[in-house]
Amino acid sequence: MSQQQEEEKEEEEVGKLAIRLANVVILPMVLKSAIELNIIDIICAAGDGKFLSPSEIAASLPTKNPNASVLLDRMLRLLTSHSILKCSVRTGQDGKVERLYGAGALCKFLVKDQYGGVGSVGPLLLLHHDKVFMESWCHFNDAVLEGGIPFNRAYGMTAFEYPETDERFNRVFNQAMSNHTTLILKKIFDVYKGFEGLHVLVDVGGGIGVTLNLITTKYPHIKGINFDLPHVLADAPSYPGVEHVGGDMFVSVPQGDAIFMKWILHDWSDEHCLTLLKNCCKALPSSGKVIIVESILPDIPDSSVTSNIVCEQDLLMLTKIGSKGFIFARRKEPAFTVMASDFAFKVPAELESALRLNTVQYYITKRPWLDLYGINVRPVAPVGSTSRKVHVDPALLHRTLPDELLYEVFARMSPYDLGRAACVCRKWRYTIRNPVFWRIACLKAWQLSGVVENYKILQAKYDTSWRKMWLLRPRIRTDGLYVSRNTYIRTGIAEWKITNPVHLVCYYRYMRFFPSGRFLYKNSSQKLKDVAKFMNFRSAKADSVFSGHYTFSDDKVEAAVLYPGMRPTVLRIRLRLRGTTVGANNRMDLLSLVTSGVNDNEVCGPDEDILGVVEGWQDDETHNPDVPAVSHKRGLTPFVFVPFEEIATSFLNLPVEKMDYFVPG
Structure with a gap:
């Protein structure tokens, strides 16, 4: 063979290696499936020197797929080409050639110890190719260019915190x-x-x-x-x-x-x-x-x-x-x-x-x-000086309650209770900065976004800080009611003894949101403390509490609720979420309030996702000629959030004689 031919052959081999590297992910993923399906264990359990056909292996699997043996044959053929398995052929009575597979030398490192293994690396392969680990590789480029740890960028926490x-x-x-x-x-x-x-x-x-x-x-x-x-x-x-x-x-x-x-x-x-x-x-x-x-x-x-x-x-x-x-x-x-x-x-x-x-x-x-390493030596204080005395925490609670129990107490608090606890003392203020507390709260508050999407947002916008995300990301609050207090003047009538030229009328719009994407709506003249007890999914029809669905994007809320009856009517609500302080999320501005008619065949019941039915409708669109579309211009006072624990004492309960008009701020 000439030198030119040798160089061409060497270049050809290098080209094949490049193609093999391009396909390198295929082998471990197929081997992962073979381990998870116990295929390696089934072959090794047959005994040394024994060979099984794909159909015999498929018979040991919990499957009813008629093509399982064909798929297994293609998998096992790849494993054989990498010397993981051995292969032989046999000819059936019909003259058809069938491949048989037996255990190779590598298999003893991939099976469980009950089959005579010497310690298995199979579970290690499953770990390295688990979807959790694989996701972090997608962030490797960003880590090289921008810094950080790929796993942390993918999940917003360290690899030691994630298993918890x-x-x-x-x-x-x-x-x-x-x-x-x-x-x-x-x-x-x-x-x-x-x-x-x-x-x-x-x-x-x-x-x-x-x-x-x-x-x-x-x-x-x-x-x-x-x-x-x-x-x-x-x-x-x-x-x-x-x-x-x-x-x-x-x-x-x-x-x-x-x-x-x-x-x-x-x-x-x-x-x-x-x-x-x-x-x-x-x-x-x-x-x-x-x-x-x-x-x-x-x-x-x-x-x-x-x-x-x-x-x-x-x-x-x-x-x-x-x-x-x-x-x-x-x-x-x-x-x-x-x-x-x-x-x-x-x-x-x-x-x-x-x-x-x-x-x-x-x-x-x-x-x-x-x-002596790492110890900062302080000057000795004079005898009798207060600085010479041993420091004892003045708080009896801190002296008697271990930090581990204090952590467990804080872990069961709501985020707003944690905020109140931070105002108690310096120790509590620093303790509640533990990211575990805020991670739980964030994943619950934005559960509609999904865990993966929340981690991506955390990494991209909030510097992997759960507490910062809780404070700065718009969030619909579910620990109370949003209340819109509306008043208007109505002309009175003259009676024999009393003449009231005008009446000041007050009514409320109530909304209670849930993390699942549902909400409750009630329009009533009853005060907040009287309505709060009915704002749940167990309320009776007589309470006139209606359920609907909502979506939330950035700071915009799209909601819809169906009024059932002879002429079904849908109420479409658009709101903008804001807060009077950072992280408060305690105000909702009413951008539009539209009622429209719907056909009977468009809705199956009050629990249906009516928001999906009216998606894309115009403000003046109605699907029932008897119920025209109406864009309401009155009663658009912004909603104010009232936590459950403040409902009984809220100033929104004041009658019109004591508060004729309320400025939401």
Whole structure:
């Protein structure tokens, strides 16, 4: 073969590689489906050297799809082309050739342990290709150009906060971590004997406790303390010899003979890592040690599988938590030697090649001057001075109520109660700034927009601050009634004894909105405190409370309500939301009020979404000649919001003798 032919062949191979990269997403997505459908488990359960046809595999699936075997054959053919499965053919009695599939060498890493696996990476694949993680990749370009963390840009919270809001994803995450831990520890046990001689081992960031369960099973004399965030431990099962302890590792770490951390430090900045290692040092005796399992990024990447894996994991960490990634071993010299002595354990080559990570053991040496780091020394006050006395919180409530319980109390408050609580004292003012409180309130207030759309708006307009979004984004309030008080003068009559030349007439329009997109409407001369009790969906017909639907966009409200009867009439309302102060949203201006007729065949009942029926109608449009369209010009006083707790005392209850005209402001 000539040199030109060799170059052409090499260029052809490069072109094929480019096409393969363009199609790279197909393999993991097909493999994800194969794992979720238990196809790999079904093939492996048949036994070594056994082959199954697509129709036999389909028979084991909960499906009635007649084309399932055809779809499975196409999936399995792709997996075979990547050496995940093996394939053979057989010829039937009708002469038709059928493909058969068996387990390849990779399958033992993709199945559950009951089939003889050595620890599964299947759940890890499901996690990396879960819709929650995939969404963050869509924000990667924006993060490069504008800064920020892709996951935070997608969801408005960190990857550590999100599992607390999504139980399904929390289970996916915990399952992936526990299975991956099983795979890693089985290799570590073969070459590392540093757990021998320990009595108490603390696993910092231990998830649901799988790591310590494996360690204490192999070394029954060890008492394990599994330390993680409380919401992570909520799903943790009980294990013999393992105690689950909730807390924050940046505040303190439980005491033990040794501290174990697997894939923890790569999640955090150098400053966070130093804080964590200092806490570990305080929790250990003089003979204690810290055992750290981390991956290592190569200085110069190559095309080996090991280099591929750690570089891919580095980008995974970048998109999810924005950390510096798997660079622990490259930064130990300048930074972490402050915390530990020289490395006492050399990593065997077979362990590094098998796990694509390095294990480092620190032997902690007590250095008294470390206790002085980060401490600001104050001048000693004179004896008897008030500044020399120990500070005690003067509030009895703060001294007796733990911060955790105070948090639980605030979590059950409405946003407006939180605002009132912020006026009590400085401690409460700063406590209620916790974004968790405001995230719950925002997602409930704008539930019609959907969770994903709310997170996008949060990122684009409100700098990922839920509290800022609550204050600045227009919001229809649902914790009370909007009231429009209207008055007009009517000519009186002369009687024998009394002559009233005019009467001052007062009537009200009431609207109560619900987050679901429905609202209640009532037109009455009754005072606010008398009407409020009827403004619900259980009210009787005699109360003349009508239900309708509304839409809300920016600060505009479109609403419609149907008056049933012999001649059905629809009331169309257009309003503009505003507030007298930032975040109040306590005024609605009536832009238009139109009544029109509708045909009987256009509506099925009072609960139908009449707003969808009249969408696109003109102001002068009616669908019933007996009920002309009327655009009302009177009774358009702006609505004023009255919270439920202020209904009985509101000044809108005053009679016309005491308040003849009300200025909404």
